[in-house]
Amino acid sequence: MSLEIEDTNRQGPASRASLLTGAISVAAILLFVGTGSSVLAKTIKFYFEGGEPADRTLVIALLLNVALILFGWRRHQALSEEVRIRAAAEERAQVLASRDPLTGFLNRRSIAEEGAAMFTRAARRRKAMALVMLDLDHFKTINDMHGHAVGDALLRGVAAEIASMMPPIALTARLGGDEFACAFLFDPAEPVTVERIAEKLVSRMAMPFEAEGLKLHVSCSLGIARSDFDCASIDALMRSADIAMYQAKKSGRNRYAWFDQSMERELQVRNELESGLRLAIPRQEIVPYFEQQIDLASGRLHGFEVLARWEHPTRGLISPDLFIPIAEETGMIADLSLSIMRQAFLAARDWDPALTLSINISPWQLRDAWLAQKIIKVLTETGFPASRLEVEITESSLFDNLPLAQSIVGSLKNQGVRLALDDFGTGYSSLAHLRALPFDRIKIDKSFVISLNENANSAAIVHAIVGLGESLNLPITAEGVEDGEIEARLRALGCAKAQGWFYGKPLSMTAVRRLLAERRLLLQPAATPAAATLIPGQRLVG
Numbered sequence: 001m002s003l004e005i006e007d008t009n010r011q012g013p014a015s016r017a018s019l020l021t022g023a024i025s026v027a028a029i030l031l032f033v034g035t036g037s038s039v040l041a042k043t044i045k046f047y048f049e050g051g052e053p054a055d056r057t058l059v060i061a062l063l064l065n066v067a068l069i070l071f072g073w074r075r076h077q078a079l080s081e082e083v084r085i086r087a088a089a090e091e092r093a094q095v096l097a098s099r100d101p102l103t104g105f106l107n108r109r110s111i112a113e114e115g116a117a118m119f120t121r122a123a124r125r126r127k128a129m130a131l132v133m134l135d136l137d138h139f140k141t142i143n144d145m146h147g148h149a150v151g152d153a154l155l156r157g158v159a160a161e162i163a164s165m166m167p168p169i170a171l172t173a174r175l176g177g178d179e180f181a182c183a184f185l186f187d188p189a190e191p192v193t194v195e196r197i198a199e200k201l202v203s204r205m206a207m208p209f210e211a212e213g214l215k216l217h218v219s220c221s222l223g224i225a226r227s228d229f230d231c232a233s234i235d236a237l238m239r240s241a242d243i244a245m246y247q248a249k250k251s252g253r254n255r256y257a258w259f260d261q262s263m264e265r266e267l268q269v270r271n272e273l274e275s276g277l278r279l280a281i282p283r284q285e286i287v288p289y290f291e292q293q294i295d296l297a298s299g300r301l302h303g304f305e306v307l308a309r310w311e312h313p314t315r316g317l318i319s320p321d322l323f324i325p326i327a328e329e330t331g332m333i334a335d336l337s338l339s340i341m342r343q344a345f346l347a348a349r350d351w352d353p354a355l356t357l358s359i360n361i362s363p364w365q366l367r368d369a370w371l372a373q374k375i376i377k378v379l380t381e382t383g384f385p386a387s388r389l390e391v392e393i394t395e396s397s398l399f400d401n402l403p404l405a406q407s408i409v410g411s412l413k414n415q416g417v418r419l420a421l422d423d424f425g426t427g428y429s430s431l432a433h434l435r436a437l438p439f440d441r442i443k444i445d446k447s448f449v450i451s452l453n454e455n456a457n458s459a460a461i462v463h464a465i466v467g468l469g470e471s472l473n474l475p476i477t478a479e480g481v482e483d484g485e486i487e488a489r490l491r492a493l494g495c496a497k498a499q500g501w502f503y504g505k506p507l508s509m510t511a512v513r514r515l516l517a518e519r520r521l522l523l524q525p526a527a528t529p530a531a532a533t534l535i536p537g538q539r540l541v542g
Helices: 002-049 055-096 108-124 139-146 148-165 192-205 233-249 263-284 322-329 332-345 371-382 402-414 431-436 445-452 456-472 484-493 509-518
Strands: 128-137 170-176 179-185 209-211 214-216 221-224 256-259 286-295 301-314 316-318 358-359 387-393 418-424 441-444 476-478 497-498
Touching: 002 497, 108 128, 108 170, 108 179, 108 233, 128 192, 128 233, 139 148, 139 214, 148 170, 148 179, 148 192, 148 209, 148 214, 192 221, 192 332, 221 233, 233 256, 233 263, 263 286, 263 301, 263 322, 263 332, 286 332, 286 509, 301 322, 301 332, 316 322, 316 497, 322 332, 332 358, 332 371, 332 509, 358 418, 371 402, 387 402, 402 418, 402 431, 441 445, 445 456, 445 484, 456 484
Parallel strands: 221 256, 301 358, 358 387, 387 418, 418 441, 441 476, 476 497
Antiparallel strands: 128 179, 128 221, 170 179, 209 214, 286 301, 286 497, 301 316
């Protein structure tokens, strides 16, 4: 009711003017009929029969009536044009409110409204409604490289391809950015029809697009949900398709995925971990654990690699495989890493000076131009010597911005920090990167070391990496040593250091302190540092 009143108020002046003009025109016509017949009759009689002329007043009234009729007609024409213009403007406004101006597709609000009608129609006709959510992979890179004009042209081309692959009766929408949605009905017993459309979309999106004279390459991640599988509304259907789409992204992109309930449970667990992680970092629930690194030539404890573990108050110890990816995706990895460093450096201040610490740096952290300064600040505040720190970076992290990585590494090297290339052999294994950055050590990925004695290819790769290290005068550390046979093989190959469960599981701060105390590798206030040597017959591992 309030909307009707508001609409009447908005259109009131024009409506009242139209009514007034109409009333005047009707009155003028009635007067014209009434006076015109009398005046015309007397005028004809005057000219043809010599009767008395028409009354002057009636003639004037007749002429005024004619003028009023002409005025009314002109005014009617003007009002008709005004109504037409207003109707066109309202239609344009409605289109703008319901359509994406770039692609002509429905917008987010309209797909929800029209999708709700389709959802109801599907249930009534005993059909299923498929909702397909599509997100372009790496679209931001194209926008950044070529500008928004090229990006917009690409989106128009993508929209045209999507529209061409839809069934005759389908809804298509652009939800924002590079995200699209499509909805259509299908036979619940024939989901393969939906899969065919999904396969065509994925295949076409992976092919080059022409935009503004450029040949552009993208792909898409696509999620599908169906209305007949525990979806109570269009909102629930859209949410399910969205979850499936992100699962497709997580699985490697350039593919489609059907929604199932396990995805929602996984998302719920992930969200719980993310919420908990935001509290856990400042509370220092994420703590350092220490994995022993052994000098293979002497058998001495050389140092430790610092690993992150989440000591959750209710769930116990949580593996980094669960929370590190979340920290990277949400940007919390910087605070988490610096917190781990600070705790580890404080714990190691009174260890034997010969013992080193190795810290992993996430690829996300190497995008921070101030990373070196932040690490140096923690070193200074904790009093831990930079010469005892080794920073490990993976080769894949160098591809985003090699000049920035060189700048960060240069600043750390100037302070005496050493640099290790981690997981060598799993990426591009590029000699150019070994030349571009001043590495002090190469680490062989554990996937090759674990299968060293069973797999000839793994053995050949390890042998080649050790030979490369010798040629470049870079010592080699092998990860994943799990038994004495692997250790003996690595020692025979000339590998410098090793680490793995053969030497003990990663230790908490309390456990590592106990181990070092047993080996007399803790500094005493009034004693000189003990040498990191083994007593004859003493086992190295804890």
